[in-house]
Amino acid sequence: MARYTGLIERYRERLPVAADARIITLGEGNTPLIRLENIPGSTGKDVELYVKYEGLNPTGSFKDRGMTMAITQAVNEGSQAVLCASTGNTSASAAAYAARAGITSCVIIPEGKIAMGKLAQAMMHGAVVIQIEGNFDDGMGLVKEIAAEAPVTLVNSVNPYRLQGQKTAAFEIVDELGRPPDFHCLPVGNAGNISAYWTGYSEYAGLTTRACSFCDDQCPYRSDPVADRLPRMLGYQASGAAPFLRGEMVEGPETVASAIRIGRPQSWDLAWAASRESEGWFAEFSDEDILAAQAMLADKEGIFCEPASAISVAGAMRDIKAARIPAGSTVVCTLTGHGLKDPDIAIRQSRAPVTKVSADLDTVKKAILDNM
Numbered sequence: 001m002a003r004y005t006g007l008i009e010r011y012r013e014r015l016p017v018a019a020d021a022r023i024i025t026l027g028e029g030n031t032p033l034i035r036l037e038n039i040p041g042s043t044g045k046d047v048e049l050y051v052k053y054e055g056l057n058p059t060g061s062f063k064d065r066g067m068t069m070a071i072t073q074a075v076n077e078g079s080q081a082v083l084c085a086s087t088g089n090t091s092a093s094a095a096a097y098a099a100r101a102g103i104t105s106c107v108i109i110p111e112g113k114i115a116m117g118k119l120a121q122a123m124m125h126g127a128v129v130i131q132i133e134g135n136f137d138d139g140m141g142l143v144k145e146i147a148a149e150a151p152v153t154l155v156n157s158v159n160p161y162r163l164q165g166q167k168t169a170a171f172e173i174v175d176e177l178g179r180p181p182d183f184h185c186l187p188v189g190n191a192g193n194i195s196a197y198w199t200g201y202s203e204y205a206g207l208t209t210r211a212c213s214f215c216d217d218q219c220p221y222r223s224d225p226v227a228d229r230l231p232r233m234l235g236y237q238a239s240g241a242a243p244f245l246r247g248e249m250v251e252g253p254e255t256v257a258s259a260i261r262i263g264r265p266q267s268w269d270l271a272w273a274a275s276r277e278s279e280g281w282f283a284e285f286s287d288e289d290i291l292a293a294q295a296m297l298a299d300k301e302g303i304f305c306e307p308a309s310a311i312s313v314a315g316a317m318r319d320i321k322a323a324r325i326p327a328g329s330t331v332v333c334t335l336t337g338h339g340l341k342d343p344d345i346a347i348r349q350s351r352a353p354v355t356k357v358s359a360d361l362d363t364v365k366k367a368i369l370d371n372m
């Protein structure tokens, strides 16, 4: 088998990449689709529940799928610098891929609101890091204005190459399952990823048009192959940052899940279209529910993801229990980022006490027995 060299090479014929382009890759994509063995039993329902573990991408989040495309395109257009606003993972990914390409990256982050691991990555990869006294939405407004006049390429998910790269996760799932799942669950922040998956599923099924062009709504033979065969897209948001539940943009979003602490999603229309066309829905969760799901995945399945990622499993579990997701369904949840990104939150909420004793045999033996 040929050495895996990244998602652009693997799905080249489905991606807008010039034949002679220099490809900027770190071997992103090709992440494991893991069947959960212990958690689904607690629902009392018979479902096949999988997680797409995107935390195993090169910089630890799904952002790398979009970034290999965005940076490849930027480099081949002759761009010398890229710019983004970020809740953390976009900056880590942009910084790494820009370093790989040998160009400059500049990242705008909300002061004090990004996880330490993500900040460390941006700094190590040599990004110009600018902390603003404001939130992600403020940063997004600023980078759009700057990119409109300065010679830099904007690599937030408003860059269409980002979503093109991210749609390949849906391709991988269909390749592996042999068909699309019945439901696909995702955290929703800026809403690019849910839009990208919907594009990917729609393209891969070859059913991008919903009905024939000869008939109207009244036609009795009109079929709806998209809704019949593609997954229903379920988007989950933190209650303090849930514009899709409120039906409007949210000022001052707040949640422990910093990756989805966004009140003004840039892919608002695309995500609504994905939800509507797939006959999916949005739902919201408290910070407590999000952290409980993160701990459950780590404790019961050996999978460590970010708080934001865990909301997809919280959502799937609740909707399975409520039979909104019917028994017999195949469900995929995207775990968007790795748990190691944010060790502070993990240690703070961990229920396992760390015992400190002197280093002699009897004391250590007793400590082990007392704590088992």
Ligand SMILES: *Cc1c(COP(=O)(O)O)cnc(C)c1O
Binding pocket: 061, 062, 063, 089, 090, 157, 187, 188, 189, 190, 191, 192, 193, 194, 259, 260, 306, 308, 309, 336, 337, 338
């Ligand atoms: C970016 C990100 C999200 C949100 O994805 P959107 O495309 O902005 O909706 C969720 N989880 C993690 C870990 C992220 O990095």
